[in-house]
Amino acid sequence: MRTEQGVSATLRARIRAGDAAAFGQVFDEHAAAVYRHAVRADGHTLDAEDVVSLTFLEAWRLRVTLRPDGDSLLPWLLGIATNVLRNRRRATRRHRAALLRIPPAAAVPDVADEVVGRMHDARQLAAAAAALRRLRRADREVFLLCVWSQLDYASAAEALGIPVGTVRSRLSRARTRLRALVDVELSRAEIRNPALRPGQGQSGPHGNALHEAGGSR
């Protein structure tokens, strides 16, 4: 997916200059990733469409601030999405009128299999987000970008406007915290079921958030 540096530089310049066609191209390429990021961050799909719209409206509003050089525009967009998720009320207030004009979604066909699938997905999302919320906000934002959205450290640093060293230290704090949570949950599970040993990838019938999120993959 690596874009040629030259092509990317031209795309950046076109967006900075207000070229809507170029911006449409960026939407096609990255909207799905922004949606995925929003759903996973929230743990549900209720607001994710609004977050996608707000992210792209904000990106357009802030297009002059796009760095002239660089590869993919995804880190920039996910940085804006992070700000939107963090300052949702402010972003919503700014684009209130625009949000009201989002066309309503068509009714989803109610196929039984799909409903079951969606319920399962919804539980999995909610459980993972609950675990995520036990991280500090700053650590959580870096975790979302680097681990779930797979930006490298430098891109995450660019997205959040922080030094690479800070990305590293926040991830390491997230890791320490998650390890501790896993230990706590494992020892609880062992008390309930002494046969259960760490590292078997199982989750009990009342599996905790960490395991439920992982075990069902």
Next chain:
Amino acid sequence: MTTPPRETEVNDLGELITLLPPPGNPRLPEGRLKDLKGHVMSEIQHATVVPPQVRGRRRLLIAASAATSVLAAALAAGLVVHPWDRAGQPAPIIQVLQGDASGATAFLNRVALAAAAKPQQPVGAGQYIYIKSRVAYSILSDDSRRLDDLHDREIWIPQSPGGRGALREAGRPSDLGITVSNEEMVDLPSDPDLLLEKIYADTRGQGNSPDGEAFTAIGDLLRESLMPPKISAALYRAAAKIPGVVLVPDSVDAAGRHGVAVAHVEFGERTEWIFDKTTYEYLGERSYLVEDTSDGKAGMLTATTAVITRAVVDRAGQRP
């Protein structure tokens, strides 16, 4: 992402992804993505003044007018993220003066008379409009509002369609590609009523109020374009007809020059166009909050600019 991650990154991430794996792969149906795209594209394209012949002739460049495109977004809302430069200082708090609603029309009409009396600056096809300004905008960082460092901004706008624009901001050059030309930007009716009607029509549908949008669109043209005297006079007379426009007795631009300002308030933020008290020359813009909002306290400066030079040069990148 695009650079190969270092080995330690891979190891760290490997453990993290095992500890808390991403929950599934939530996806929007293709049709719904298309809906959202249609919505975003229609919002952003109504947000800018587009000269009519650009729509017809060069479909690829639905671009906003160069002036609108480059700074409008920043000034319209006063919030700018500079991911590459988190310097800056806490935004200063200035005194908010009472605006005078009755004085604005008379003042703008005097500005229009002065503008109409100016000699027309000759510009040849293929030449460039060079505008140098000094600017600072507020930076959105965590929860505090800061103003970035005052820096120079130079833009080269092609006079004729098809030319490539250039920008140099805080010493960083960038190529703007084929931008909307000055000729297209200033191709506007010289009748103030028709002009205002056109501006309302072109800016209709944006999130801000129609009056606020019209004010912003005219402000963009004042800042970065070179207008024939007749058109610039018409713009001032048109601005005088926008509801809610007030006169502020004293203001100061980014270069420290004092003047009289014409201002409009949108979402608790006032944007001023500053003019010299005696020559009625356009000096620059200033924005600040006029009430306490979740963004900051009344009087908090959100943008300041000053036009230093406006000239005609032969090539992009050339200084007068």
